[in-house]
Amino acid sequence: MELTRRRLLSALSAAGVLAVVPPRFASAAESAAGSASVLANTVAVFAGTPESNARPETAAKLTAMAATARSWLTAMDGAGANELFAGLPLGTNDASLNTSYAHLYDIALATRVPGGASDLTGNQAVQRRVIDALALLHERYFADQSKGYYGNWFNWEIGIPTSVTKTFVLLTDELAAYRPDLIPTYIASMDAYLRAGRNGDVDLDSRFHTGANLADITTNRILQGAILGAAGEDRIRKALTDQLTVFATIDPYHLQHDNTDGHYADGSFIQHDSVAYTGSYGKALLTRVVQTLKILDGTGYMDGNALVPVVQTWVRDGFAPLIFEGWMMEIVKGRAVSRTTTGYADVATIVEAAVDLAGYSTGAEADALRGWVKFVRGNSRAALNPASFVSPLSIVAYTAILADTTVPAADLGATSRTVAFNAMDKNVHRRPGYAFALARSSDRISKYEYMSGENLMPWFQGDGAYYLYLSGQDQTQAFGADYYAAVSPYALAGVTAPVEERRTIPELYGTAWYENPSHPLNFTSSSESQNAYVYFPTGTNRHSGGVTLGAYGAASMVQSSDNAWASRDLLPDDFTVYRNASATKSWFLLDDEIVVLAAGVGDEAGRDVTTAVDARHAAVTDQVTLTGALRDGTLWTSGEADLRWLRYANATQRTAVGYVFLSAQPVRVDHTVVTRSRRVVRTANPDTAVTRRVFGASLAQGPASAAYAYALVPGADEARLRAYDGGPLSVLANTVRLQAVKHTGLGLTAASAFTEGRHEAAGVGIDGPASVLVQTGGGVTTVAAADPTMDRSSVSVLLRGRRLAPVSQDERVTVRGVTQGTLIEFDVREVYGRSLRVTLR
Structure with missing residues (x-):
């Protein structure tokens, strides 16, 4: 399903948005109930439920969560001057501050795990230790806007707010009883740090508020609105409306907000304006929007049915082709290629999102996603460890998919x-x-x-x-x-x-x-x-x-x-x-x-x-x-x-x-x-x-x-x-004007024309610049062409010799007989490099 940004943004300014974001709640009580549902869903996503956590397949995850929390508590005990955790100096290192907040979230999470470690689950003293640490960090290192915002903007606008917000979700009740002032204080500061935005909110014209970054920011603001209860309904709805823009397919000829970040019709994903980034930021966006579906499920804030097919397309056309035997390919990782934890770990993250997405899909689409999860698991050259999943609920769903004998393992595309x-x-x-x-x-x-x-x-x-x-x-x-x-x-x-x-x-x-x-x-x-x-x-x-x-x-x-x-x-x-x-x-x-x-x-x-x-x-x-x-x-x-x-x-x-x-x-x-x-x-x-x-x-x-x-x-x-x-291979041309080869076994002629004018390759005349494939066999000839410059209006290919008639053709292709043979015109205007085809007899 292709949802153009132009269509989506038009819908967002009209009544059509109600198909995704229903009207406001009728009363403050309903609004408060909706917010409470968001919080409950979020805790369940990250901490699990009594039912999920009683399953044997989640045991390793629960053990790891507890061990992580204990290690950070030990690091707090050993902290020195200007440290909250040993080895993370604070005051001038924004990465250390961001990591300190992340560690506090890990500790808080372990205290909310149903059926978790007895020394952590429900431990009020540990929860209040986290709250005191949050207060300390705010007072000394986050409140003063004139001293903050050094280093990487991401830490201040996304990284720290993400950890703080999720920690607040986990500890909402204890905060209300112990430090009720901390929630509005932090939210005001986080709004102030949203400097790439406008008036403390998202700005869709900002180059920072796009793609995965926009999804992160808006998810944080959805959760912050839920923490505020009935008073946060407008915040939730505005954040959700902003996040909906990431579902739109980028139309490079009609950009909205000058934004090139997001998914394209051919399966591409771009972040940072020009970086191929499916395997890193694209992965993060996929995770975040699927989590949004989960945390808003049944809350009255969103009907995600219209969005699920869009995300299914991302997985099928954007992610699946880039995964080889459980490994995410290097060409779409940006700077992440230099990290030691990419590859198989990337794919585990994508599989978790596919597992969750399958739960919101129906019929053949749901079966295709479940079959693909099985396929990836069975073909991966490294064991896919479900304990690496974020959610215990996903682990249970993953185990159920593997045990379902009615769905065969199958890739989302052809082997060849x-x-x-x-x-x-x-x-x-x-x-x-x-x-x-x-x-x-x-x-x-x-x-x-x-x-x-x-x-x-x-x-x-x-x-x-x-x-x-x-x-x-x-x-x-x-x-x-x-x-x-x-x-x-x-x-x-x-x-x-x-x-x-x-x-x-x-x-x-x-x-x-x-x-x-x-x-x-x-x-x-x-x-x-x-x-x-x-x-x-x-x-x-x-x-x-x-x-x-x-x-x-x-x-x-x-x-x-x-x-x-x-x-x-x-x-x-x-x-x-x-x-x-x-x-x-x-x-x-x-x-x-x-x-x-x-x-x-x-x-x-x-x-x-x-x-x-x-x-x-x-x-x-x-x-x-x-x-x-x-x-x-x-x-x-x-x-x-x-x-x-x-x-x-x-x-x-x-x-x-x-x-x-x-x-x-x-x-x-x-x-x-x-x-x-x-x-x-x-x-x-x-x-x-x-x-x-x-x-x-x-x-x-x-x-x-x-x-x-x-x-x-x-x-x-x-x-x-x-x-x-x-x-079978022969080189027909190899110059800066034309490069072409022929494979007799495949009946295939392939050519790249780099300059303007007519180019000849084995009876094929090409109006350059163009990329052309011609295959003959079984009594038919099939021709495909594309514009490698993205700028041309048309490309023509002349098949010298007999006049051939079209058997099937794309809408943008016309065929006519000429003295020299068969002339094919490909209308490539505004198709952004897409291939057009015709089959002739």
């Missing part, structure tokens, strides 16, 4: 499929045995995200970096934070980079950001300039897109420098900018192969350039073998050589990848032991040494322009690689 997330410049290509994920960038989408000392060496992550996930492997041994720690940031798989040394933000400026408030661009921690040039710079090219046809795809990108380099004359003299190498690239996504073409690879600044064909790492003890053949057919043994093919095999992990080189050039092969600290990619990571054996295959050159063509062949054995010598 390709997905173009063109709105966020990403591609996912899946086949039995592997998944391929590609990170592109453009002047619309950031090359990477760095922030707060996270993802310290991100420079090339959006320059065509790709990740080949192999079935059966523990992905923590292939990717995750250790991949970025062990593999050179200049040699990530798929990257073309200049030979130079770059420095991290802390190395350049001595802090986690660039500070220069006196400059006209006003560089401060969360300023627009900081975002644009330091945290998540975009590229400067327009061409980045792709096309899909059934289970096949093609993607292309013109590599560029970022907007900081382009704006260097406007930036401060002490601000460091880096120039990128040049390259025009295409990726053709087939069955057994991913074919990569690169042209115009070079550097106008005169630096040498390297292109990484692949980079993989393994344990030093893994049995890894490298074999290959030279272009003349003789066996390769070691060193740099003009290879026809190369094979990497890890017998320990039972994985293998083949590389077929379709153009002649020396290939450098490295296989070395590397030891680096996890802290090199994130300052908050433990200073733990990672020792890995790193394999790299790369193409090195001078600054002059070069062209390359090669194919990745997942799971290939040597016989299969040798067969490519006369095999």
